[in-house]
Amino acid sequence: MTILDVQKVVAGYGAAEEILKEASITVDAGEIVTIIGPNGAGKSTLLKLVAGLMPVRRGTVQFCGRDVTGLDALGRSAAGISFVPQERNVFSTLTVADNLLISAYHDRATAGSRREAMYERYPVLAEKRKALARTLSGGQRQILAMAMGLMSAPKMLLLDEPTAGLSPKAADALFDAVTALNREGMPILMVEQHAVEALEISTRGYVLVTGRNAATGTGPTLAADPEIRRLFLGG
Amino acid sequence: MLVDLAQNLLNGLMTGMLIAIPAIGFSAIYAVLRYPNFAIAAYATIGAFAGWWLNATFGLGIVWIILIAFCVSGLVGVAAEQVTLARLRPAGALTVAIASIALNLMLENAVRFLFGNDLRGFDLPIQPDWRILALRIGPQQVQNMLLSLAIMAALFLFLRYSPFGKAMRAVADNADLARLKGINPTRIAVATIFMGAGLAGVGGVLLGLDTSIDPMTGARILLSVFAAAVLGGLGSIPGAVVGALLIGMAEEVSLLAFPATYKTAIGFVAILLMLTLRPRGLLGERAL
Numbered sequence: 410m411t412i413l414d415v416q417k418v419v420a421g422y423g424a425a426e427e428i429l430k431e432a433s434i435t436v437d438a439g440e441i442v443t444i445i446g447p448n449g450a451g452k453s454t455l456l457k458l459v460a461g462l463m464p465v466r467r468g469t470v471q472f473c474g475r476d477v478t479g480l481d482a483l484g485r486s487a488a489g490i491s492f493v494p495q496e497r498n499v500f501s502t503l504t505v506a507d508n509l510l511i512s513a514y515h516d517r518a519t520a521g522s523r524r525e526a527m528y529e530r531y532p533v534l535a536e537k538r539k540a541l542a543r544t545l546s547g548g549q550r551q552i553l554a555m556a557m558g559l560m561s562a563p564k565m566l567l568l569d570e571p572t573a574g575l576s577p578k579a580a581d582a583l584f585d586a587v588t589a590l591n592r593e594g595m596p597i598l599m600v601e602q603h604a605v606e607a608l609e610i611s612t613r614g615y616v617l618v619t620g621r622n623a624a625t626g627t628g629p630t631l632a633a634d635p636e637i638r639r640l641f642l643g644g
Numbered sequence: 645m646l647v648d649l650a651q652n653l654l655n656g657l658m659t660g661m662l663i664a665i666p667a668i669g670f671s672a673i674y675a676v677l678r679y680p681n682f683a684i685a686a687y688a689t690i691g692a693f694a695g696w697w698l699n700a701t702f703g704l705g706i707v708w709i710i711l712i713a714f715c716v717s718g719l720v721g722v723a724a725e726q727v728t729l730a731r732l733r734p735a736g737a738l739t740v741a742i743a744s745i746a747l748n749l750m751l752e753n754a755v756r757f758l759f760g761n762d763l764r765g766f767d768l769p770i771q772p773d774w775r776i777l778a779l780r781i782g783p784q785q786v787q788n789m790l791l792s793l794a795i796m797a798a799l800f801l802f803l804r805y806s807p808f809g810k811a812m813r814a815v816a817d818n819a820d821l822a823r824l825k826g827i828n829p830t831r832i833a834v835a836t837i838f839m840g841a842g843l844a845g846v847g848g849v850l851l852g853l854d855t856s857i858d859p860m861t862g863a864r865i866l867l868s869v870f871a872a873a874v875l876g877g878l879g880s881i882p883g884a885v886v887g888a889l890l891i892g893m894a895e896e897v898s899l900l901a902f903p904a905t906y907k908t909a910i911g912f913v914a915i916l917l918m919l920t921l922r923p924r925g926l927l928g929e930r931a932l
Contacts, residue, residue, distance in 0.1 A: 462824075486824065486826055492824060494820075497821060499821075500813070500814050500817040500818055501817060502813065502817045503814060503817060507814075510810065511825060511827070512825050514825060514826055514827050515826050517807055557825070561825070
């Protein structure tokens with residue numbers, strides 16, 4: 410079953426500039442899909458477009474069989490799409506506990522029990538519950554950002570370069586957390602710089618070049634493709 | 645000499661506690677909307693007049709006066725914001741800040757038109773000052789200080805523990821992320837203006853209780869309020885309190901060395917020093 414179906418979307422910031430030129434992408438139930446590509450290919454833009462933070466000029470976005478092209482970020486998030494930005498993805502002056510709570514602002518009745526579930530899933534957050542988010546390490550902050558994304562009980566998670574700036578050890582831990590989440594059935598669409606590692610845990614991957622689909626395949630196949638390795642993965 | 649110093653520090657502490665309330669309002673508006681709203685002076689004056697009118701007409705007690713003045717100033721603030729400043733927000737913070745000065749003059753003159761230019765005082769019993777050691781302190785000042793503390797405590801509890809208060813802090817921290825989490829920044833902005841203008845109004849009432857009121861009541865404290873907020877770090881509420889206490893004490897202590905005319909210079913000097921040495925303020929999160 411197709412969860413997300415993005416067809417030939419065109420989008421950009423300025424009036425004339427087009428960053429995405431008819432890019433298409435699908436995510437099926439239970440998949441991890443990774444988008445890789447050179448800088449400026451439009452990977453993050455595509456993720457923002459799916460999150461509703463970027464207006465769609467042409468093309469369509471369907472989510473769970475419903476056309477969501479016209480919905481803004483609030484509408485997409487209500488539909489079940491949860492976007493975890495790359496930077497500034499936690500409220501740094503709030504405690505870990507409040508960060509989680511505020512992420513389920515419209516469902517305060519169940520927010521407390523959902524937060525308990527997050528503490529159980531990610532014990533480091535339980536340990537740090539009273540700490541301000543800005544005191545967390547990079548890895549802890551990314552875990553918090555992901556847990557915040559889960560607080561709204563989404564149907565799909567969008568991760569924008571979740572391991573950017575993390576130590577190799579913290580990056581591995583984060584990929585483990587992503588895999589564990591996916592095994593429970595959460596569909597995940599992510600953009601990653603650590604392309605090999607990301608593709609190895611992915612069901613499928615897309616290579617995006619200058620706003621267009623350049624290649625696609627299963628994660629391990631793409632990760633092993635010598636041409637792709639040479640072009641985008643640094644050898 | 646030492647007694648004089650202690651007395652002036654005490655007076656400064658009292659003044660600081662009064663300035664702190666509008667300074668918190670000013671800083672809260674800055675934290676969420678990212679512009680300095682100088683109309684806060686007029687909101688203080690409006691609160692003072694609303695409180696005085698209630699006291700003179702109905703003889704209401706202080707708690708009622710404060711609650712109603714908070715609401716009146718808050719509502720005037722929201723209305724003025726929606727009609728004027730909100731439309732200018734896309735033009736940038738500087739434009740809105742300048743417009744808020746114009747708005748301030750308009751509102752001040754509206755008060756003047758309605759109530760005239762005379763000094764007015766609350767109908768309070770005249771009480772002799774208390775003497776503690778060698779220091780003088782008025783019962784009214786003590787009451788004001790306790791009221792100010794109570795308001796700060798209520799505000800602290802609201803921001804720290806209520807879901808809406810947390811949402812306000814979230815928007816102040818990172819409005820884009822708040823929007824992603826389904827918090828509507830526009831609603832939070834309106835609520836913040838209500839709260840900020842309301843607090844200014846309460847500050848106006850406290851000032852009126854301390855001395856007397858006229859249409860310039862707010863304008864006279866505007867520089868101190870602004871200096872307090874800059875000193876503490878714009879957008880930081882604990883910073884506004886600390887800044888207000890420091891400015892209040894510095895102003896009073898300056899009287900020992902300079903004529904009272906120069907008292908207002910303290911605010912300017914504080915702003916100048918702070919922006920030169922530590923632009924983000926004592927407790928501020930980020931630079932201006």
